[in-house]
Amino acid sequence: MSAGDPSPRSGAFRRRRAVSALAAVALLGAGCGADPPDRAAGAAAAWSVPEPDAGRMEPQVARLLAEARAGVLARKDSAEAWGDLGSLYDAHGLFDSAETCYRHAAELDPSDFRWTYLRAVASDMRGAGADELIALFEAAGRLDPGYAALHARLGEALARHGRNPEARERLERASALAPESATIQRMLGQVSLALGDLATSERHLLRAAELEPRDQSAHSALAQLYMRRGDAPRAEQSAARAAELERINLLDDPVYDRWVFSRAMTPSRALARARIRLRDAEYGAAAHDLEAVLAARGGDADTHALLGEAYAALGRTEEATRQFERALALNENHAARQGLERLRRAER
Amino acid sequence: MRNAWGARAGLAASLFLLGAPGCGPEAEPGAPVAGAPTSRPWLVDVTQGSGIDFVHETGAAGNLHLPEIMGGGAALLDVDGDGDLDAFLTNGGHEPGARGASPAANRLFRQEAGGTFVDVTAASGLAGDSAYGLGVAAGDADNDGDLDLYLTGYGADRFYRNRGDGSFEDATDRVGAGAPAFSTSAVFCDYDADGWLDLYVARYVRYDPKRRCADAAGRRDYCTPLEFEPEPDLLLHNDGDGGFTDVTLRAGIAARPAAGLGVVCDDFDGDGLQDFYVANDKHANQLWINQGGGVFRDQAVMRGAAYGVDGRAEAGMGVVAADLDGDGDVDLHVTNIENEANTVYRNLGGGLFEDATAASGLVPPTLPLTGFGVAAADLDLDGDLDLLVANGRVLRRGTAAAGPGDPWEAYAEPNLLLANDSGVFAARADLAPDFTRPRGVSRGLATGDVDGDGDVDLLLARAQSTARLYRNDAPRRGTGLLVRAFDPDLDRDAVGARVSLAVGGKTLVRTVSAGGSYLSSNDLRTHFGFDGAVRPDWIEVRWPDGRRERFGVEPADRVLTVRRGQGRPVP
Numbered sequence: 001m002s003a004g005d006p007s008p009r010s011g012a013f014r015r016r017r018a019v020s021a022l023a024a025v026a027l028l029g030a031g032c033g034a035d036p037p038d039r040a041a042g043a044a045a046a047w048s049v050p051e052p053d054a055g056r057m058e059p060q061v062a063r064l065l066a067e068a069r070a071g072v073l074a075r076k077d078s079a080e081a082w083g084d085l086g087s088l089y090d091a092h093g094l095f096d097s098a099e100t101c102y103r104h105a106a107e108l109d110p111s112d113f114r115w116t117y118l119r120a121v122a123s124d125m126r127g128a129g130a131d132e133l134i135a136l137f138e139a140a141g142r143l144d145p146g147y148a149a150l151h152a153r154l155g156e157a158l159a160r161h162g163r164n165p166e167a168r169e170r171l172e173r174a175s176a177l178a179p180e181s182a183t184i185q186r187m188l189g190q191v192s193l194a195l196g197d198l199a200t201s202e203r204h205l206l207r208a209a210e211l212e213p214r215d216q217s218a219h220s221a222l223a224q225l226y227m228r229r230g231d232a233p234r235a236e237q238s239a240a241r242a243a244e245l246e247r248i249n250l251l252d253d254p255v256y257d258r259w260v261f262s263r264a265m266t267p268s269r270a271l272a273r274a275r276i277r278l279r280d281a282e283y284g285a286a287a288h289d290l291e292a293v294l295a296a297r298g299g300d301a302d303t304h305a306l307l308g309e310a311y312a313a314l315g316r317t318e319e320a321t322r323q324f325e326r327a328l329a330l331n332e333n334h335a336a337r338q339g340l341e342r343l344r345r346a347e348r
Numbered sequence: 349m350r351n352a353w354g355a356r357a358g359l360a361a362s363l364f365l366l367g368a369p370g371c372g373p374e375a376e377p378g379a380p381v382a383g384a385p386t387s388r389p390w391l392v393d394v395t396q397g398s399g400i401d402f403v404h405e406t407g408a409a410g411n412l413h414l415p416e417i418m419g420g421g422a423a424l425l426d427v428d429g430d431g432d433l434d435a436f437l438t439n440g441g442h443e444p445g446a447r448g449a450s451p452a453a454n455r456l457f458r459q460e461a462g463g464t465f466v467d468v469t470a471a472s473g474l475a476g477d478s479a480y481g482l483g484v485a486a487g488d489a490d491n492d493g494d495l496d497l498y499l500t501g502y503g504a505d506r507f508y509r510n511r512g513d514g515s516f517e518d519a520t521d522r523v524g525a526g527a528p529a530f531s532t533s534a535v536f537c538d539y540d541a542d543g544w545l546d547l548y549v550a551r552y553v554r555y556d557p558k559r560r561c562a563d564a565a566g567r568r569d570y571c572t573p574l575e576f577e578p579e580p581d582l583l584l585h586n587d588g589d590g591g592f593t594d595v596t597l598r599a600g601i602a603a604r605p606a607a608g609l610g611v612v613c614d615d616f617d618g619d620g621l622q623d624f625y626v627a628n629d630k631h632a633n634q635l636w637i638n639q640g641g642g643v644f645r646d647q648a649v650m651r652g653a654a655y656g657v658d659g660r661a662e663a664g665m666g667v668v669a670a671d672l673d674g675d676g677d678v679d680l681h682v683t684n685i686e687n688e689a690n691t692v693y694r695n696l697g698g699g700l701f702e703d704a705t706a707a708s709g710l711v712p713p714t715l716p717l718t719g720f721g722v723a724a725a726d727l728d729l730d731g732d733l734d735l736l737v738a739n740g741r742v743l744r745r746g747t748a749a750a751g752p753g754d755p756w757e758a759y760a761e762p763n764l765l766l767a768n769d770s771g772v773f774a775a776r777a778d779l780a781p782d783f784t785r786p787r788g789v790s791r792g793l794a795t796g797d798v799d800g801d802g803d804v805d806l807l808l809a810r811a812q813s814t815a816r817l818y819r820n821d822a823p824r825r826g827t828g829l830l831v832r833a834f835d836p837d838l839d840r841d842a843v844g845a846r847v848s849l850a851v852g853g854k855t856l857v858r859t860v861s862a863g864g865s866y867l868s869s870n871d872l873r874t875h876f877g878f879d880g881a882v883r884p885d886w887i888e889v890r891w892p893d894g895r896r897e898r899f900g901v902e903p904a905d906r907v908l909t910v911r912r913g914q915g916r917p918v919p
Contacts, residue, residue: 053567094565162705265566
């Protein structure tokens with residue numbers, strides 16, 4: 001997933017706001033089990049608000065969730081409040097609770113793409129079955145059929161469930177909407193490989209590798225493809241290239257980024273997010289995450305070094321130097337030394 | 349073979365007759381079962397009264413140390429050469445840093461005439477091992493006709509040489525594997541075909557007991573392996589003089605450290621050389637293809653056996669290598685964490701694999717569960733291999749509330765019986781409620797014909813709980829045959845040999861190996877089920893050096909030993 005700015009990065013989010021009443025009616029008529037909004041608002045008073053075990057949570061997470069939950073309790077007829085709580089649960093891996101909240105949010109405002117879509121994503125994360133996922137993603141798709149990530153996610157889920165022809169169809173729709181997405185090209189290549197269509201697979205995988213040369217998965221799949229063709233030398237070459245790389249998933253998904261990815265507060269999640277942001281050259285956001293990690297749990301050499309890298313890229317040389325030095329104080333053999341030497345060379 | 353307790357061939361199965369369906373202490377008669385039983389249960393818990401009164405102890409004291417959530421292991425092996433299977437179970441120990449002697453101990457149970465088990469740990473020389481135990485591998489490392497034991501764990505591994513009478517002496521110093529490490533599953537296998545069994549030891553991570561971890565909501569929980577540096581696996585070459593040499597570096601195995609949990613040895617690409625496959629936790633699985641000359645190359649990526657269908661590294665735990673689709677080559681089944689279905693890698697021939705998880709029907713039943721031990725066995729003797737999976741979480745259930753009560757309940761899950769129907773597997777909890785209904789933190793799973801009735805029984809190890817022994821009572825859709833492939837020149841089972849049974853126009857293929865599953869060791873005899881009304885044509889053995897021989901089979905045969913040199917050579 002690509003790191004998201006606090007604000008949406010594409011027009012999809014705004015398009016969602018302009019959803020037609022027709023689509024909302026279509027969703028309600030599709031047997032999603034939702035009450036019409038007015039009736040849902042009336043029923044909302046009786047809905048219980050999920051409350052996962054917060055006793056052992058990190059205090060800042062527990063506080064954040066408690067505040068959002070209080071927001072729902074104060075406005076049980078607010079789709080926004082339910083959606084907000086759902087996305088916070090989602091961001092912290094509490095998928096069952098998140099799904100419940102998203103479902104209520106969508107019942108209260110069936111025209112809002114966000115909650116129906118995020119419910120589908122959360123269902124996938126908790127391991128829902130293929131038919132359930134198709135129904136959920138299709139419901140979201142009726143609200144915003146032009147949202148490429150939706151088709152890509154559904155395609156990937158269908159492939160996991162072995163429904164490869166349907167998966168390819170979904171991914172082709174995603175590709176038509178986002179032809180420059182390396183991740184969608186790679187997914188298409190993988191599905192085509194599973195279908196035994198080696199020529200199509202190769203075309204997509206080569207395109208994926210061209211669009212995102214750093215992605216391991218495209219090269220891994222190419223290695224497999226060449227081996228199936230009996231071309232062992234090329235297979236070896238691709239496997240060797242893959243071994244030098246890491247898996248990168250750069251699906252442009254501003255709704256998920258804005259409401260889920262960027263909202264995780266635990267240090268471990270913030271650290272993981274910071275690594276992705278550094279890789280994506282989003283240095284300001286990465287520095288923000290790393291500062292939060294250090295404030296929450298103190299420093300280790302890796303975190304100081306990463307923050308040093310972020311500061312260095314932002315031109316904040318003195319602060320970068322300090323962070324590299326702290327990393328080296330904790331571990332004198334740390335690779336932060338290279339960063340420090342790089343800064344000193346630049347100063348000279 | 350020497351035998352301190354006297355020969356007891358032709359054992360009675362009275363123990364197994366003692367067990368009644370649902371007699372296990374954890375049977376829950378009122379719990380819902382998917383589908384009503386159509387006949388008598390396939391697996392019956394006969395632990396009570398068996399003499400196997402083993403309780404695994406994790407040593408957990410609330411500090412959530414990683415080794416606690418990983419054990420224990422189980423072995424079914426004939427330690428005393430009397431023809432029946434004995435049982436060995438590994439135990440945990442103190443948590444890291446704790447002082448004093450731990451009450452947890454590995455235990456050996458010898459099977460007596462009548463089918464009951466007696467704890468012989470004290471007399472066996474296996475008592476007093478203070479290491480934190482995890483896995484067990486059995487193999488005749490010194491070609492003296494008895495099975496030796498390699499024990500893995502957190503801290504240091506141990507090697508015990510069988511004196512020939514079922515008692516053991518600590519020979520760890522001859523192996524050179526006593527250095528501190530975090531070892532998991534291990535397998536004996538003669539990778540260089542020199543007649544001496546070598547040893548592959550999967551190793552996990554460089555665990556730091558001071559590291560504290562949390563789940564996505566910041567709640568304290570066990571760490572994932574990605575918090576630590578992975579540790580390279582260990583390959584020990586058997587020098588034939590009682591000692592082993594660490595050849596990890598020379599063999600190329602050290603080139604790619606990964607968090608190894610399960611390992612199997614087989615000839616995956618059909619070139620006659622023994623290869624290794626390692627299930628790695630959150631790292632790409634490895635397929636070490638034997639290049640000859642003691643060198644291996646990891647070709648899992650290009651051969652399609654490294655990742656899940658979406659190209660992601662999965663949390664591999666246990667692994668079994670077997671011909672799951674009956675096409676004559678060796679497929680792989682890897683158990684994974686929840687929200688990752690257990691993976692079937694189907695061998696397309698020549699060691700090229702495709703992910704056949706969904707086509708095998710395994711996504712829905714395995715997706716919500718965390719699998720560890722795994723076995724492929726023809727429970728109902730219909731000619732195809734069913735799957736058994738031991739499950740138990742490594743991370744708390746998200747909704748589980750903290751509080752009084754059994755803290756392990758948050759990690760407990762039911763086990764799976766996946767019945768094979770023409771290569772598609774279906775979860776059939778109804779067929780074996782004793783095995784599938786009780787929830788536990790199951791880990792090691794060993795298979796073998798414990799009661800000598802020609803079918804495969806099970807021994808299950810569970811974290812912080814009792815081990816369970818299951819008798820196979822499946823309604824027979826055919827007849828069972830156990831084949832022991834024995835090499836008189838080596839005075840031991842022909843580990844690595846490929847045994848084929850031609851019957852009714854089909855050829856069933858099995859490999860002689862005690863390896864597979866998770867932290868466990870299985871009966872070395874190969875097992876076949878087939879239509880009893882049809883006379884088998886022949887048994888063919890491809891010995892580890894590639895030579896082939898055929899042997900006749902009588903319809904009445906149930907347990908058959910085929911000896912190298914006594915069959916008809918096959919060009």
